[in-house]
Structures are given as C-alpha cells and as structure tokens.
Amino acid sequence: MNRTLDKINTSLSFRHKAEIFQSGNGNVSGFPSPALIPLQDPLLTTNAQKTRTKPCEENRCIKEEEESCFPVPSPSSESQHTFVVSECLSPWTKCSATQVIKVYNEDNTSKAIEVPPDVTARDICQLFVMKNHCIDDHSWTLFEHWTHLGIERTIEDHESVMEVLSVGGMDTDCRLYFRKNYAKYEFFKKPLVFFPDHMFSMSSETNGIVDASELIETFVKSSTCPEVHGYLHAKDQSRKSWKKFYFVLRRSGLYFSSKGTSKEPRHLQFFADFTDCDIYSVLSARKLYGAPTEFAFCIKSTKSCSARDLKLLCADVEHTKTCWITAMRLLKFGMQLYQNFIQPHQKQKVSPMRSISENSLVAMDFSGQKTRVIENPSEVLSVAVEEGLSWRRKSCHRLSSHGSPSSSQSSVPNIAIHLAQPWFHGKLSREEAQRLITQQGLIDGVFLLRDSQSSPKAFVLSLCHLQKIKHFPIMPVDDDGEVFYSLDDGHTRFTDLIQLVEFHQLNRGILPCKLRHHCTQITL
Numbered sequence: 001m002n003r004t005l006d007k008i009n010t011s012l013s014f015r016h017k018a019e020i021f022q023s024g025n026g027n028v029s030g031f032p033s034p035a036l037i038p039l040q041d042p043l044l045t046t047n048a049q050k051t052r053t054k055p056c057e058e059n060r061c062i063k064e065e066e067e068s069c070f071p072v073p074s075p076s077s078e079s080q081h082t083f084v085v086s087e088c089l090s091p092w093t094k095c096s097a098t099q100v101i102k103v104y105n106e107d108n109t110s111k112a113i114e115v116p117p118d119v120t121a122r123d124i125c126q127l128f129v130m131k132n133h134c135i136d137d138h139s140w141t142l143f144e145h146w147t148h149l150g151i152e153r154t155i156e157d158h159e160s161v162m163e164v165l166s167v168g169g170m171d172t173d174c175r176l177y178f179r180k181n182y183a184k185y186e187f188f189k190k191p192l193v194f195f196p197d198h199m200f201s202m203s204s205e206t207n208g209i210v211d212a213s214e215l216i217e218t219f220v221k222s223s224t225c226p227e228v229h230g231y232l233h234a235k236d237q238s239r240k241s242w243k244k245f246y247f248v249l250r251r252s253g254l255y256f257s258s259k260g261t262s263k264e265p266r267h268l269q270f271f272a273d274f275t276d277c278d279i280y281s282v283l284s285a286r287k288l289y290g291a292p293t294e295f296a297f298c299i300k301s302t303k304s305c306s307a308r309d310l311k312l313l314c315a316d317v318e319h320t321k322t323c324w325i326t327a328m329r330l331l332k333f334g335m336q337l338y339q340n341f342i343q344p345h346q347k348q349k350v351s352p353m354r355s356i357s358e359n360s361l362v363a364m365d366f367s368g369q370k371t372r373v374i375e376n377p378s379e380v381l382s383v384a385v386e387e388g389l390s391w392r393r394k395s396c397h398r399l400s401s402h403g404s405p406s407s408s409q410s411s412v413p414n415i416a417i418h419l420a421q422p423w424f425h426g427k428l429s430r431e432e433a434q435r436l437i438t439q440q441g442l443i444d445g446v447f448l449l450r451d452s453q454s455s456p457k458a459f460v461l462s463l464c465h466l467q468k469i470k471h472f473p474i475m476p477v478d479d480d481g482e483v484f485y486s487l488d489d490g491h492t493r494f495t496d497l498i499q500l501v502e503f504h505q506l507n508r509g510i511l512p513c514k515l516r517h518h519c520t521q522i523t524l
Contacts, residue, residue, distance in 0.1 A: 103177070139181055142154075151283065193444075219331060220330070279298075424497070448461075
C-alpha cells in the first residue's frame with residue numbers, strides 16, 4: 001500500500017489521485033467514525049510536502065517507522081519520521097501520524113476530517129470542493145476564527161493547518177471555516193482599486209513615487225521597499241480608549257508618528273512587525289472593543305490567545321481598512337502570495353479538468369435546412385440563452401396546462417423556478433445579506449437575491465460596488481394576468497428571476513456594475 005501511495009503522490013495529478021484513492025487502491029478503512037473524511041497523501045499538493053509544523057511546548061513529537069500509514073520521506077533519515085501533533089485538536093486518531101480536525105461552514109454545522117500533519121489550507125479546500133461537487137473557481141478559502149476574541153483571518157493556501165491550530169493549545173474556541181472569498185487575490189488583478197494614490201509611495205531612502213500598477217511588484221520583490229501611510233485609530237490598552245495617529249508601514253515593521261505626519265526617525269515609534277504575527281479582521285468592533293467605527297483590524301501574536309495582547313487598529317472607511325490589511329499580507333508573505341495566486345491557473349494549463357469528449361464538443365445550428373457549426377462565441381452564447389428561455393416557456397406551458405388557465409396558476413412556475421438557484425437565499429434579512437457578502441469578499445459584482453421583508457411578492461437584489469453594499473428592489477409587474485419582474489418600475493421586464501440575473505450578468509442595465517460572483521452557502 002505504501003508503494004501505491006508514493007507512486008500516486010509523485011506521478012499523478014490531483015483528480016487522478018482522487019480517482020485512484022476512491023477506487024480502493026489507496027483506500028484506508030477502519031476509521032473511528034463513518035462521518036470522517038480521510039485526507040491521505042494522494043490528495044496533497046506539492047506545496048504540502050514542503051510544509052512542516054514547528055515544534056512548541058504544547059506539542060509532543062511522535063516517531064513513526066517506515067510502515068506508518070502515511071509514509072513521508074524525511075531528509076535526515078530514511079527509516080524514521082518525526083511528526084508534531086497539536087494537543088488542541090480532537091483526540092480521536094486512527095494512527096499517531098494523523099489527527100482529526102473539525103471544519104465549519106456558515107450555518108455552524110461541522111464536518112470532521114482526518115488529516116496528516118503537513119496538510120495545507122489548499123489541500124483541505126480541494127478536498128471539500130471535490131466531496132461537495134462544487135465548482136472550483138479558486139475562491140474557496142479556509143478561515144481561522146476566534147469566537148471569544150471576535151476576530152478572523154484568511155489562512156493562506158500554503159500555510160500548514162496543524163501549525164495554525166497548534167497556537168491555541170487546548171483552547172477549542174479557534175475554529176476553521178470553509179467558505180468563499182472572492183477578494184482573496186483580487187489585488188493582483190486590480191491593484192488600483194486596493195491602493196489609492198494618497199496612501200502609498202516609495203520609502204524615504206529612495207525618495208521616489210511609484211505607480212499603483214507597480215506597487216504589487218515592489219511588495220513582492222525584497223530589494224524594493226514600498227511605504228503605506230495614513231491615519232488610523234489605535235487602542236490604548238492601559239486606558240481602554242482610542243486615539244488617532246499617523247501610521248507608516250515599511251518593510252521593517254509598522255510605526256506611528258508622535259508628531260503629526262512627521263516621518264523623521266526621532267518621531268517614528270515602533271508599533272509591530274509581522275515575523276511572528278498575523279493580521280485579523282475584527283467582527284463587531286464597536287460592541288466588543290468600543291471602536292469608533294466597524295472597520296477595525298488587529299495584529300495578533302502567534303504565541304498568544306489573549307485579548308490583552310491584541311494590537312487593535314481602526315480605519316474610518318472600509319477601503320482604508322482593506323488597503324492596510326492587503327499591504328500587510330503582501331509584506332508578510334511576499335512572493336509566496338503570488339505563487340498561490342498563479343498555481344491553480346498553471347495546473348489548469350498543464351492538466352485541464354475537461355475530458356477529451358468534452359473538448360471535442362461544438363455548437364451546432366439545426367434551425368435551417370442544413371446544419372452548420374457556430375463559430376462565433378457571441379452567437380453561441382445568444383443561442384444558449386434563447387434555448388434556455390425556450391425551455392422555460394415550454395415548462396411553464398406544460399405546468400399550467402394541467403389545471404385551469406388562471407393567472408394565479410400560470411404564474412406559479414415563474415415564482416418557483418428560482419428557488420433551486422445557488423444565488424437565491426430565501427428569507428434572508430438585510431443585515432444577514434450584508435454580513436454574507438462582506439464575508440465572501442467586498443469586490444465589485446458580488447451579489448445575492450432574497451425575499452423582500454417589506455413587500456410579500458417582491459424580491460431584493462443585494463449587490464457590492466466600490467466596497468459598499470446596495471439593495472435594489474425587484475417588483476412584480478402584472479400585465480393582463482401575466483407576471484413579470486422589473487428593477488426599473490416596469491420599463492425593463494423579465495419573465496422570471498433567472499432571466500433577470502442572466503441579463504445583468506452580461507449587461508449592467510440600471511445597476512452600477514454587472515453581476516459577477518454570487519454568494520453561495522453549502523452544507524458540508
């Protein structure tokens with residue numbers, strides 16, 4: 001069995017590994033609970049093999065012989081393997097080389113999975129994507145959430161999950177959440193949106209100004225030193241009050257000025273560095289910490305879990321907060337973040353997920369006397385949309401023909417056809433919609449549809465634009481007994497909500513931007 005796993009791990013792609021694992025060649029039986037999902041070496045990426053957990057006082061080292069059920073070659077010895085297992089994790093284990101952890105989703109339901117000690121965040125995300133048959137658009141993310149502190153952060157794809165969980169020791173309050181995060185790598189695509197001109201420049205050593213499009217490159221390269229500066233509110237732990245300072249972020253760390261906006265060395269005081277620290281977003285900042293706004297974030301040491309040790313900061317607007325957090329992530333991880341961003345796209349080019357039969361499919365037109373191949377992509381899209389509308393019209397006619405052709409009955413398919421769509425969230429409140437969109441990324445085009453709380457037969461489109469969430473009512477329009485839906489008081493009408501969403505995915509219409517990413521919730 002070990003030879004089979006080694007061969008799979010070194011020579012096959014992720015999907016091929018999963019198929020062999022599920023077929024039984026790499027199967028592991030005898031798990032303590034049928035709910036556990038085994039995550040073996042065949043599912044690990046190359047990144048995961050390079051990651052190792054760091055030993056700490058709470059951890060215990062376990063030596064495994066070659067016949068261990070997870071053979072990972074050690075560079076120092078061929079006959080022994082040393083693993084670090086965190087005591088903060090669940091005590092149920094199949095063997096000493098693996099550990100069982102829990103992963104939660106938005107509704108706080110959890111799934112227990114068994115993982116090796118060098119598993120990364122990307123490995124776990126790929127496992128859940130495969131098990132739940134999700135579309136892998138590289139936006140699925142693992143979050144580290146501390147309930148009693150009210151903070152959370154994105155676990156970077158290359159980070160060791162066991163290393164993250166080992167910080168809490170026996171504290172079970174640290175949870176892992178699996179959900180979408182469309183803004184995870186958006187700054188690589190649109191740096192101008194994330195970094196306003198007035199907040200960054202080159203360091204004082206060069207006395208130069210860098211364009212926003214080159215800012216990402218200056219962060220990634222260690223030879224250059226970008227500088228982010230601006231006002232932030234900082235919490236004084238001794239007085240439990242907030243005070244506004246001018247902060248400067250450099251490669252050596254974060255500083256604040258004791259005299260206005262002065263950047264002279266005698267006026268700059270050290271605030272924090274990111275060697276052994278992580279950056280978290282603060283949830284309910286006003287309620288928990290008395291922050292002046294809700295746009296708070298903090299710097300937490302990897303060796304501490306106490307609220308007293310948090311270095312709390314607060315911005316005036318969401319855009320400023322996003323800029324600071326993004327800059328700190330780039331400063332901490334550098335080129336590794338860019339490698340995380342391009343790695344899934346490189347894998348797609350090398351080993352496409354589509355089969356040979358799918359690649360050979362072409363669009364055909366059978367409407368005329370002779371069939372023809374449709375080569376224009378725009379025409380292919382319009383034909384696909386038209387066929388979808390035709391199918392809906394036939395479905396509506398077939399459903400309405402079973403009873404009396406009353407207006408109320410004929411409108412039933414239009415009302416119910418959207419219920420199975422992933423972008424429709426039913427009776428979701430305005431506050432819950434804003435929270436869900438914020439969690440899954442404040443970038444242009446993130447949206448969801450929900451029932452209206454004020455109008456029983458109406459709906460609401462919640463959309464993010466310029467890091468602000470706006471709500472657009474969708475009102476029903478009755479035209480001779482037939483119900484349509486409109487965003488502009490009946491000027492533009494749609495037969496159902498699916499048609500409305502598909503139209504605004506291609507056209508902006510009256511909206512500030514096109515619909516790009518829908519918020520989704522899955523059950524693990």
